[in-house]
Amino acid sequence: xxxxxxxxxxxxxxxxxxxxxxxxxxxxxxxxxxxxxxxxxxxxxxxxxxxxxxxxxxxxxxxxxxxxxxxxxxxxxxxxxxxxxxxxxxxxxxxxxxxxxxxxxxxxxxxxxxxxxxxxxxxxxxxxxxxxxxxxxxxxxxxxxxxxxxxxxxxxxxxxxxxxxxxxxxxxxxxxxxxxxxxxxxxxxxxxxxxxxxxxxxxxxxxxxxxxxxxxxx
Numbered sequence: 001x002x003x004x005x006x007x008x009x010x011x012x013x014x015x016x017x018x019x020x021x022x023x024x025x026x027x028x029x030x031x032x033x034x035x036x037x038x039x040x041x042x043x044x045x046x047x048x049x050x051x052x053x054x055x056x057x058x059x060x061x062x063x064x065x066x067x068x069x070x071x072x073x074x075x076x077x078x079x080x081x082x083x084x085x086x087x088x089x090x091x092x093x094x095x096x097x098x099x100x101x102x103x104x105x106x107x108x109x110x111x112x113x114x115x116x117x118x119x120x121x122x123x124x125x126x127x128x129x130x131x132x133x134x135x136x137x138x139x140x141x142x143x144x145x146x147x148x149x150x151x152x153x154x155x156x157x158x159x160x161x162x163x164x165x166x167x168x169x170x171x172x173x174x175x176x177x178x179x180x181x182x183x184x185x186x187x188x189x190x191x192x193x194x195x196x197x198x199x200x201x202x203x204x205x206x207x208x209x210x211x212x213x214x215x216x217x218x
Contacts, residue, residue, distance in 0.1 A: 016212070019213075020212075021035065021055065026056055029062055029066075033086060033087050037207050037208070038078055038084035040082065044075070044085075044175050063175065067175040071189075072088055072089075073086070074088040074172070074186075075174070075175060076171045079094070079098065081106065081162070083172075091190065092192060092193060093204070094204070097197065097204045098201075103167050106159075106166055109154075109159075128149070128160075128161065129164070129169065132170070132180065136186070139155075142160065143160070165180075170183060171183050173186055
């Protein structure tokens with residue numbers, strides 16, 4: 001006899017609708033992000049729609065203010081190595097859980113596609129951090145200062161800055177297109193202390209099951 005509870009498909013659907021806040025509860029938009037962990041943002045115009053469908057407390061300009069003025073939200077690469085928006089205060093959690101693994105994977109892809117060695121990749125990353133010390137720069141400005149980044153395969157997918165973003169060192173500067181900033185400057189008030197990797201991953205697992213479950217083991 002199975003020790004696991006059995007739920008119907010209808011129950012599972014209703015559970016997910018409620019946990020995804022799609023019954024539009026009157027909760028703060030920050031709590032929407034916290035429960036979802038991160039909001040897919042490859043097309044940034046979809047992000048306000050995510051809030052509009054889940055809470056009555058976020059007007060049409062809330063996302064823009066949070067990303068560009070208040071910096072309570074941050075746009076970066078994380079889960080699935082794609083662009084998401086998350087609470088700035090939770091960036092250490094996500095980087096602590098996934099950053100080292102995803103950065104290693106991204107660096108290996110870059111080495112395979114370019115023939116570069118790991119120390120060469122690291123040298124360009126150090127140069128990029130120095131270039132950004134004077135403030136946010138558009139991708140074209142970065143490439144003008146570091147020409148070696150311009151011709152990389154997959155630049156349009158972030159192969160020029162993504163590795164540092166996965167490590168939490170670089171973020172998008174607001175909700176604009178391809179403008180990047182150092183995290184320590186853009187989120188200057190954020191205390192940067194990464195949690196233990198196992199602890200962070202367990203927290204993400206609990207949050208995933210709470211908002212997206214029930215789920216199969218894989």
